[in-house]
Amino acid sequence: MAQAAAFVNTLDPVVDGFAREATRTAALMGDLPFAGRNLVFMAAIFDALAVLGVTYVPDPSNPYATVSTTPRAVDTVAYPRETLARKTGDCDDTSVLVAALLGNVGIATQIVDVPGHLFVLADAGVHARNQLALGLDSARVVVADDEVWIPLETTALRTGFAEAWRVGAEEYATWSARGRLSLVDIAEASSRYEPASPGAPAAASPAVDAAALETRVRQDLGTMAAWRTEFFASRYGDVEARLDATPEALNDVARVYFSAGELDEAAATLERARSRTPDSPQTTNNLAALDVARGDLDTAIGLYQRAARLDSSDAGIWLNLGLVRQARGDSADAAAAIARGVFLSGGYPQACALLGLATGDAPTREGTQRMTADEARALLRSALARVPRPTTSARRGGVTAPTPRPRRHWISRVAGGRGADEAALQDILYWRDS
């Protein structure tokens, strides 16, 4: 069957004119529902043949079914331009015609050879890995050589593209299951059997009614969209029912935006989280970091105070409150909050870890939104002096020592990678992960 490639003359002017006119009509249709051009071009070419009235007619004297099963029988195959002119052809004629037209617009094809019959596989232009792009049941396509192919029954030209596809897929599955199917790659076969041209001079390409073609293409695309809807409902119906957006997940996403400096996206995501759990200390704490990044320290302090009321045992929130108060110029209240944070965290190294800081020493500057890591560390160290010892503070009746929260898995927002370089305050703040 590989010799059929000699008839697949993609560069014949008649083939070229017809294929270009059909695909031009599709290209002018505007936004189409399927990404990638191959499916749309396939539909356009197939439907153009239907609009032209090309019909499958078995060869009365030499049917392919007989030829293909008779040893040494000789079949005749029409050139694509001949089939276009006659508007009739048997399965080998129509397969060669479709292969030539698709090849003209860059779509690879393979001839499917099954007992007594031929039809075509056309390249969907989708790598097997991205098969999901089609959004269709895998039974409708063929995966070969890491590529997704569309089986097309070329004798179903009159019924249009979608029906030819449906029939082709059924036939392919049937013959493949029986192991009675072979494929001829047209590009590969063409290198052995160079495409020939008919001797007669080329006539003009047959004209296609553009309006009728557009109507047919839209019908086919509608059918394909219905297939997709059907597939989604059957395969993902229960997934839709289980969709969720927990505040924790939204905080995770917001953190990525925040780290990338995309404050609006981060804020929108955190607001979604807050709408689900308005009293979440996690979301409240993290929203405050956005206000710090925007320079609105008063709002940030209000949010940190609220977060601390919602969860007074979270050391990170107290540390944040202290750092922002310090940046605001309120060093007395800052020291108290930081002392509480250091105490709750379990000590200086733990407090540093919460803020993603390595331990070290440095001076501080009051009333600035820019702060070096060393300055933050110095604040924590100076706060150590104010941290009450749990066993003595109660006895002295001084600052009430809060109960340290149970050990939890802290994840620092920027753990590692932060040295003594000056960083914006928001880069030092503790981001609560849960």
Place this chain on the structure above:
Amino acid sequence: MSRARREVRRRIHLMVLASIALLVTAGGRASGGEQADRRECEYGITLALAGQSARAESVFVSLLSHSRGSPAAFTNLGNLRLLAGDVAGSLGFYARAFAADSSDGGIALNEATALLLLGDEDAAEEHARLGVQLAGDAPRAASLLGLHDPGGSAAATRGAERTRLSKEEVLALIRAAAGRVPADSSHAGAPARAPVAPGRRPIKLRAAGPRAGDAAPPTLVYWKR
């Protein structure tokens, strides 16, 4: 054996059977959850590839809700940002994904693609090299991006920030990077990553639309399942 001892043995036997049944049930429930997560991920990819980005994003956030820290969810959210033209955001998601799964070459290749869009060819090539190394070789790396690697020259396209990438440009990047991967490094574990320059500027890109000869844009990145 006394009757009492037989009764004790019978009870122990029943307890062991009950424990096994519990373990099997729990295991089944766990694998059922994983399967549901996989289908959820697949659904998100399907929607994304069909151009339904907003719905796809909801699905990936849902995946994060069900599977906290899922590298697949972060990777695919990064892809959605990249396709929306938000390269800085995409790099943030990829970094988070790679932190969760540093053995996945596809994530590094996505970072390379994003960096190429930023016009940072050197960093792009470093990430591509890492991606190729983790994937095993250039054809496997190309396959992760849904590309066929027909071989050819390693002439990477160099240029400034751009809004589009063609298959050929990505393949050229992979080929160039493959030439720099040590021959015996395919099983060496996760190699060191080239740092992404800090202070990435958020840039807005026009979503790369279909162009003759280009892949449809959603199919030029690696979708993690």
